[in-house]
Amino acid sequence: MSLKFEIGQSSLTGPRARNEDYVGVVTPASAQLSIKGALLAVADGVSGNAGGGEASEMTMRTVTSDYYATPDTWEPLTALDKVLTAANRWLIAQANANRDMVGMATTLSLLVLRGQRYYSAHVGDTRIYLLRDGKLKQLTTDHVWDRPEMRHVLKRAVGLDRHLEVDYADGTLQVGDVFALMSDGVWDVLGEQNIHKTMALYDSPQMICDELTKLAIEKGSADNSTAVAARITQLGEETLSELLADGKHLVVPNKLQVGETIDDFEVTEVLYESRASLLYKVRHLNSRQLFVLKTLQPLLANDVDSCNCLLNEEWLAKRVVSQYVPQVFPVAAEKRSKLYYVMSWHEGSTLQQRLDSGHHFTVAGVAKVGIDLLRGIAALHRLNIVHRDIKPDNIHQATDQRLRILDLGVALSSMIVATEMTQNPGTPSFMAPELFDGTPATVQSDIYAAGVTLYYLLTRKYPHGEIEPFQRPKFGEPIPPTRYRPDIPYWLENIILKAIARDIKVRFETAEEMLLALEHGELKPILAPARTPLIARARLVKWQWIAIFSFVVNLLLIYLLVVS
Structure with missing residues (x-):
């Protein structure tokens, strides 16, 4: 079930020489509608400055296109903030480069409708109204000076200042809600009483917009008159798991044997089996290409949470387009009879498998692994994804030495509702100290796990000893890796000790910061973290x-x- 709504829009030039208002309406297809939502916006170019019309048009074109180009794992307000900040910088750059466009700026009121919620972004004196249960509510605040003679002088606008301050808000939707976005050429003349009367009078959003703009001109509006309206007729689904309704009818397959087929794939090898999941090496019957098929253990066939987790994992993995993560092979819903997903196959082994086979990692080899690992982690973090289980078992090195991060099964993203029984699932010996106190996983807990991984590859030991799942460890100062392996250079030891610092404030703040330290190596060595008295x-x-x-x-x- 997807969100359904009706939309109308109208923009009249009025007594002005040209129309400097701009309207943006984007209503994507169902799949994108459930992820990104529909976008409605009104921009009013600042007429007192040159380039007001250009500012409103370019801002609208930038926002309506770039918002849908942001990663699907970003929440709407996060994506809008990034896009609006970039649009503001672009306008300022254009004004600085073109003397005729100095001062170009625009107001902007924007609304995103998605699932069962709405999200708004607002700067300037355009407005957003909500009519619900017969009551009208103004959702925005005008960014103008309080003095009567300056009530049309803007304090904030896109392109007005290098630091753009935007009002963001969100709320729940109800069937029958009517939203109206309008320029000051409408609301300033009509007043709240006429706006309320018009929005309540008509069922059609188009008729609401036509009447608002026409009435504003008739009442003597000296500005362009623009309005966009939307009426909610059906709510969408609330959670990502429900949005993946196509997978709800799928059942967990029985345990497969080598030579058996499942849809278009033939099993050639059982790669991995855990308490919860099964991984098979499969061959596509038509292309003969090799893939990895992941599904659940048959015992979990009736476990709704586990089935949802696998669907969520597939959704998340599809949105990570990176050479450091296996890529999901798209299988159409009508061609899939069981619950599973398929990803790319790469010849090679995990780092843990290499250790188990007796491989000795050199210092240079571990530094190279660290650089590739941090690049992969950084790619995930840029998508607002925290892996939560970085360890040698989940790092694959192909025969061409390319490294990939495996298993997003417990990854944390703002778009996915966690269903695990434990708040911080993961391998205890690689978990940051704060996670044992119930603190949610963060970017820096992934960095800690990466540091422990490098420590373990070099020494086959853990900085605080091996931690069992039932233990409640007490963390002191980590044992320096040179205690076990004196050939480790001081610059690499300092990087590892900083990554695994007990105090989160001492650790690297981002994966990129740790990556830079590894790339510079001994040319720009970092200092060892100070030992705590x-x-x-x-x-x-x-x-x-x-x-x-x-x-x-x-x-x-x-x-x-x-x-x-």
């Missing part, structure tokens, strides 16, 4: 005991002085 590592309880002990000693000294 014992007294600073003591918890508050220890300080309290020290204070009590001190107090008792002082009382005893006072008593001895008195009696002596």
Whole structure:
């Protein structure tokens, strides 16, 4: 079930020489509608400056195209913020490059309708109204000066200042909601009472817009009159799992044997089997190309959460287009009879398999692995994806030495609702200290896991010893890797120690920062993190005991002085 709505729009030039308002309406197909939503916007070029019309047009064209080019894993407000910041910089650059366009700027009111929510972005004095249950509500605030003689002078606009400050908001949708976006050439003349009356009078959004703009001109509007309206007729699905309705009818296949076929694929090898999942090496019957097929254990066939997790994992993996992650092979819903997904096959082995086979990683080899690993992690983080289970078992090195990060099964994204029973699933020995306190995984917990991975490849040891799933570890200072392997250069040891620092503030802030340190190596070595003094590592309880002990000693000294 997808979101359904009706839209109308109207823009009249009025007494002005030209129309400097601009309207943007994008209603994508169902798949994109569920992910990105529909976009409605009104921009009003600042008429007191040169290039007002150009500013409104170019801003609208930029926003309506670039918003849909942002990664699907970004939430709407995050994507809008990135796009509007870029549009603002572009307008300022054009004004600086062209003397005739100095001061070009525009207002903008924008609305995204998706699923069961709406998202708004607003700057300037265009407005967004919502009519719900017969009551009219203004969703935006005019960014103008408070003084009566300056009430049309803008404090904020796209292109007006290098630092663009935008009002962002979101809320739930209801069937029957009517939204109206309009320029000041409409609302300034009509007033709230006439706007309310017009929006309540007509069922058709197009008739609402026609009446609003026409009435504004008749009442003497001295500006362009523009309005866009939308009426919600059916709500969409709320969660990503529900949006993948095409996969709901699929059932988990029975355990497959070599030589069996499933749809267009023939099983050639069982690659991996865990408590929850199965991986098969398969060959496409027509192209004869090799792939990896991932599905669930038959015992989980009736586990709704596990089935949703696999669907979510496929959705997420499809949106990571990177050489450092296996690519998902698209299989049409009508050609898939069971619950599974297919990804690219690469000859090679995981880093853990190489260790188990007795491979000795050189310092140069580990540095190269680190560079490739951090590039892959950075690619995920740019998509707002936290992997949460970086370890040698989930890092694959092909025979051509190209590295890929495997298994997005527990990856965390703002677009995916986590269904795991534990808040921070992962391998305990690679988990950052803060995760054991229940803190949600972050970019820096992935960096910690990457640091432990490099440490383990070099030494086959863990910086804090092996941690079992049932343990509640206490983290002190990590053992320097040179304790186990003296040939590790100081610059690499310093990078690893910074990555696995217990204090999150001491770690690298981003994967790109750690990547840069690895690429520079000994040419620009970083300093080792300062060791925390014992007294600073003591918890508050220890300080309290020290204070009590001190107090008792002082009382005893006072008593001895008195009696002596």
